[in-house]
Amino acid sequence: MESKLRPVTTINGKDYLYFAGTGYFQLQSHSDLIDAAVDAIRKYGIGSATSRTINGTTPLIIKLENKISEFFQTEDAAYLPSGYLSNMAGFQALDTLGLYDVIFIDESSHYSNVSGAFATGKKVVKFRHLDVHDLQEKIKMHLNKGKKPLIASDGLFPIWAEIPPVPEYLKVAERYDGIVWMDDAHGVGILGENGRGVYDFYQLKSDRLFMGATLSKAFGAYGGFIAGNASFIKVVKSGNVMTGTSSPSSAMVGAALRGLEIVKNNSELLKRLRDNARYLKAKLKNAGVTVDDNYLPIVTFATGNSDKMQNIQRLLMEEGIYIQFVKYVGSGADGVLRMVLSSEHTKEEIDFLVASLIKLI
Numbered sequence: 423m424e425s426k427l428r429p430v431t432t433i434n435g436k437d438y439l440y441f442a443g444t445g446y447f448q449l450q451s452h453s454d455l456i457d458a459a460v461d462a463i464r465k466y467g468i469g470s471a472t473s474r475t476i477n478g479t480t481p482l483i484i485k486l487e488n489k490i491s492e493f494f495q496t497e498d499a500a501y502l503p504s505g506y507l508s509n510m511a512g513f514q515a516l517d518t519l520g521l522y523d524v525i526f527i528d529e530s531s532h533y534s535n536v537s538g539a540f541a542t543g544k545k546v547v548k549f550r551h552l553d554v555h556d557l558q559e560k561i562k563m564h565l566n567k568g569k570k571p572l573i574a575s576d577g578l579f580p581i582w583a584e585i586p587p588v589p590e591y592l593k594v595a596e597r598y599d600g601i602v603w604m605d606d607a608h609g610v611g612i613l614g615e616n617g618r619g620v621y622d623f624y625q626l627k628s629d630r631l632f633m634g635a636t637l638s639k640a641f642g643a644y645g646g647f648i649a650g651n652a653s654f655i656k657v658v659k660s661g662n663v664m665t666g667t668s669s670p671s672s673a674m675v676g677a678a679l680r681g682l683e684i685v686k687n688n689s690e691l692l693k694r695l696r697d698n699a700r701y702l703k704a705k706l707k708n709a710g711v712t713v714d715d716n717y718l719p720i721v722t723f724a725t726g727n728s729d730k731m732q733n734i735q736r737l738l739m740e741e742g743i744y745i746q747f748v749k750y751v752g753s754g755a756d757g758v759l760r761m762v763l764s765s766e767h768t769k770e771e772i773d774f775l776v777a778s779l780i781k782l783i
């Protein structure tokens with residue numbers, strides 16, 4: 423990638439209409455975020471060269487954590503160097519609080535969710551993708567009497583854009599005095615009435631629900647976070663991840679603050695993103711392509727084998743369009759073709775994508 427992320431992105435010297443990645447509002451290239459990043463570096467330098475728990479917490483980080491908790495309407499929030507680490511820090515803190523004994527995790531959960539679970543040293547049991555019945559069976563098999571489960575999943579699965587049945591997970595957790603953990607890296611900013619993610623989508627509130635996510639996708643910056651009640655966040659902030667890693671780069675803190683503000687104050691961004699998603703899906707459906715009927719900005723399909731899909735990707739590139747051919751957790755061994763919309767694409771750009779794609783599939 424040789425340009426900023428934008429509807430027309432330069433890859434290996436050539437401009438492509440770009441339908442890939444996770445920059446749902448393409449804030450990664452927004453001039454306000456870039457200015458905020460530069461201002462932050464000028465004031466605080468690149469980084470603190472110490473960890474958060476020692477003395478690396480800047481006023482800007484505190485401001486960002488307040489902004490995150492304001493956005494997600496939680497008591498507090500913790501900012502971390504990456505979304506990958508949010509899972510590890512979250513599981514560790516919940517363990518410190520003694521809130522679970524065994525982790526039950528959706529088998530297609532993101533690498534970081536699975537790594538975070540195993541890093542606890544607790545027993546980890548995988549259940550079938552999105553399958554509440556299998557979850558209950560696995561709990562019956564692996565949870566001893568009086569022990570508590572942690573049920574973990576992605577909030578929005580990045581490949582097929584599936585939303586897990588969180589209300590059902592919560593009911594199961596309540597039955598066994600357990601808790602639920604969502605890695606909502608893809609859900610935040612785009613799911614729910616206010617873009618607060620999967621809990622907002624279901625309008626769920628409970629002391630048993632916990633979440634971590636990233637600022638590197640919808641919010642246009644970088645770094646992970648955990649939003650939640652004050653006693654939980656206090657433990658996250660004093661945990662091993664915060665202690666053992668340098669505090670995040672000032673540039674990203676500045677950019678994240680601005681990204682959150684822009685998403686919060688500009689509801690038309692989310693509306694445009696959803697309009698674009700519905701528009702693409704309706705056009706594909708009219709052309710006889712099977713797609714989910716929803717507002718989510720990810721459209722994925724698998725056709726034939728890897729070679730065929732890679733060929734489709736290559737032929738689209740010859741037409742000046744870039745979509746992803748990707749092998750990732752949840753894609754299966756052959757991989758998938760994945761298209762991602764942003765609020766910044768025009769209808770004409772989407773028309774061109776559909777016209778080119780349907781000639782090839």
Ligand SMILES: Cc1ncc(COP(=O)(O)O)c(C=O)c1O
Nearest residue numbers: 504505506532534580607636638
């Ligand atoms: C579901 C999910 N969780 C976590 C991450 C990691 O977030 P970060 O890029 O901030 O490390 C990603 C992807 O990048 C993701 O797709």
